[in-house]
Amino acid sequence: MWSRFVLGFLLAITTLITESDGETVKTPLKSKADIFTLLLNQETLIRSSLEKKVIGLVKDVLDMKETIVNNKKEIIYLKHENQELKAKSIKQLKDVKIRMTAMKKENHDLQVGSGRQLKIVKDECVSLNNEIRSLQTKFQHHAKESKLLSADVKESKKTQEKLSSAISSLMDFRNSTSLRKNLIETPVGFTAGVTSSSRSGHGNILVFPHVITNKGHGYSSSSGKFTAPRAGTYVFFVTGVSSSSQYLALDIVHDGVSKVRTDSTGFARYQTGTNLVVLNLKRGNRVWVKCYSGQSYWTHSVPLTTFSGFLL
Structure with a gap:
């Protein structure tokens, strides 16, 4: 239903x-x-x-x-990696333990050695302190002796200074006497000439390279100048022979100032001009001959044109 x-x-x-x-x-x-x-x-x-x-x-x-x-695969891989890490960690931990054991032993050895060295250093310090005390005692004794010696030394120095002063005075007197004697006994004089003729030289220093005499070594054959070795009164001569009827004038110059002049003027050949000057020189003053005018001078192997000077 x-x-x-x-x-x-x-x-x-x-x-x-x-x-x-x-x-x-x-x-x-x-x-x-x-x-x-x-x-x-x-x-x-x-x-x-x-x-x-x-x-x-x-x-x-x-x-x-x-x-x-x-x-599951990842878990297996992670388990395997974890096992490897555990193994490495265990090995590293063992190595660290071994190192720590070695370091502990080394530290213990260092402590023992340091203790020994510290004891040795302490003993040496005690010994040094004893030596220092002994040296201080000796130093005090020597200081007393040094004071006594210082007083003696001061007396000796005073005596020595007096002796030195006396010796210095004697030496100065001796040296001055010897120097004066040498200066008085050492002559100063020179003669120099030229052995070859020249046709030029106006305004120049006339150099006389042929040196005949040079007592006291005041004349320089390279510069033509005479330098006074000591102060005094000097006499200078100059003789100039003109060449081939030429005009020639020579000046004797003292430290840049002309003092006297020669004059070789004439129509004949080989005219001679000469002059002389007396000069008061200080040590180091210089005297030379200058060609004031003219073109040439004449000479032979035996000099005709000459320059001379000496100390009175």
Whole structure:
């Protein structure tokens, strides 16, 4: 009776049927065949939906299995790495323990050695202090003796200074006497000439390279100048012979100032001019001959043109 009621109800109503493409249409149920068709269609749709869900679930399960497998592999790798780290840590810890043991032993040895050295140093300090005390006592004794010696030394220095002063005075007197004697006994005088003629030289110092006499070494044959070795009164001569009827004038110059002049003027050949001057010179003053005018002078291998001087 219940089934009849259901069938009647189904025939009387309009049923919503879901098509396979997902759209919903209104289909009237007219017979049992329509009902069965409807039920089959619904079953098919339900089965298809369940299959899709099952396939999705299977895929999810496979993904979960793969994830679990990967996680297991990673866990195994991490366990292996953890074991290696443990092994390394254990080895490093052993090495550190060995090093610490060695360092403890070395530290102990150093402490023992330091204690011995410290004891030796203390003993040496005590010995040095004893020596210092002994030296201080000796130093005080020597200081007393030094004071006595200092007084004697001062007296000796005073006596020595007096003797030194007397000796210095004697030496100065002796040296001054000897110097005066040498200066008085050492003569100063020179004669120099030229052995070759010249046709030029106006305004220049006339150098007499041929030295005949040079007592006291005051004349320089390279510069032509005489330098007074000591102060005094000097006499200088100059003689100039002109060449081939030429005019020649020579000056005797004292530190840049002309004092006297010769004059060789005439129409004959080889005219001679001569002059003399007496000069008061200080030590180091210089005297030379300058060609005041003229172009040439004449001479032979035995000098004709000469320059001479001496100390009175």
